[in-house]
Amino acid sequence: MQYAIEAIDVKKSYGDFQAVKGVSFQIPVGTCFGILGPNGAGKTSLLGMMEGIHKISSGQIKILGLDVATELAKIQPLLGVQLQTNNYFQFLNVEQLLDFFQELRAASINNKYRDKKAIDAMLDKVSLLDKKKVKVEELSGGQKQRLSIAIAMLEDPKILFLDEPTSALDPQNRRYTWDFIEQIKQDKDKTILLTTHHMDEAERLCDELLIMDHGKIIQQGSPSELVRSLNRHQNIVVKYKNGQFDGEFVKHAAGVVDHKDHGDSIVVSTVKSLETIKSLFNHAEERQIEITEFDVQLPNLEDVFISNTGAALRDD
Numbered sequence: 001m002q003y004a005i006e007a008i009d010v011k012k013s014y015g016d017f018q019a020v021k022g023v024s025f026q027i028p029v030g031t032c033f034g035i036l037g038p039n040g041a042g043k044t045s046l047l048g049m050m051e052g053i054h055k056i057s058s059g060q061i062k063i064l065g066l067d068v069a070t071e072l073a074k075i076q077p078l079l080g081v082q083l084q085t086n087n088y089f090q091f092l093n094v095e096q097l098l099d100f101f102q103e104l105r106a107a108s109i110n111n112k113y114r115d116k117k118a119i120d121a122m123l124d125k126v127s128l129l130d131k132k133k134v135k136v137e138e139l140s141g142g143q144k145q146r147l148s149i150a151i152a153m154l155e156d157p158k159i160l161f162l163d164e165p166t167s168a169l170d171p172q173n174r175r176y177t178w179d180f181i182e183q184i185k186q187d188k189d190k191t192i193l194l195t196t197h198h199m200d201e202a203e204r205l206c207d208e209l210l211i212m213d214h215g216k217i218i219q220q221g222s223p224s225e226l227v228r229s230l231n232r233h234q235n236i237v238v239k240y241k242n243g244q245f246d247g248e249f250v251k252h253a254a255g256v257v258d259h260k261d262h263g264d265s266i267v268v269s270t271v272k273s274l275e276t277i278k279s280l281f282n283h284a285e286e287r288q289i290e291i292t293e294f295d296v297q298l299p300n301l302e303d304v305f306i307s308n309t310g311a312a313l314r315d316d
């Protein structure tokens, strides 16, 4: 099987400091692959090596079977790159900027042909067509971020690298960007590699995830596999009034491993949620306790991360 991207024991050092410490993975064509990790985990360094921006210190990266170290010229036309920091030429307007990138790309592959219509079509896709003549410096943060995705997508790349595509966006713009990424995902020829600090983003967009910290892979799998691997207890939260749960009863109810009664709510950790719920409800009925609210909290990717690193995801 030919992979979109294959990394074999890849390392990156800056002087004496090793930012990526021997990372291997394979990304099948047509998938959305996420690299999740806190600040300084090595995500951008790893992406930079795949994109041919950073020199690989050791190991090998292949893109669609081609070796990044020796065949970069063949690979680059296949890539679309959205950089984490994009200090674009602020004095250009949106159209001029896209035009500039199109020209740059055409020059890099010795191609004189440039498709003006593609610029309008792409701006339309990211809802920036009406901003065509607006200077880049006058765009909002969300519009700039969409513009950077448009630049990455302009030449219809086979592999799209998105480095924190929704950092610094408000919830509405994040959702908008997710929808746009989901549209790109429909094309099964395209492979997307994105980095993120956001668990909800990873859970929603990525087929496969790699969790990194301190330059190493901590865990890899689909979002649901990672959550399942946690094998964590579920928390049942019951709000109640009129009466009191018998602590001894709750402690020995089926599946219960821990519980805390706050007087108006009880939180019960269990390994057999259904049986525990039945016992709690029967007990409440016998004692005429009125249950007013009820919730089962499932573990999520954040819990996976915390359980692996002992730390929450640091966010900018």
Ligand SMILES: Nc1ncnc2c1ncn2[C@@H]1O[C@H](COP(=O)(O)OP(=O)(O)OP(=O)(O)O)[C@@H](O)[C@H]1O
Residues within 6 Å of the ligand: 014, 017, 019, 037, 038, 039, 040, 041, 042, 043, 044, 045, 046, 084
């Ligand atoms: N050009 C560089 N020279 C020296 N050290 C660097 C360089 N680029 C990155 N580093 C260091 O390598 C480590 C990994 O940085 P990197 O940018 O890859 O992390 P990241 O996971 O992308 O973090 P963030 O979530 O903040 O973007 C950090 O400790 C960083 O300080």
Ligand SMILES: [Mg+2]
Residues within 6 Å of the ligand: 043, 044, 045, 084, 163
């Ligand atoms: Mg980064």
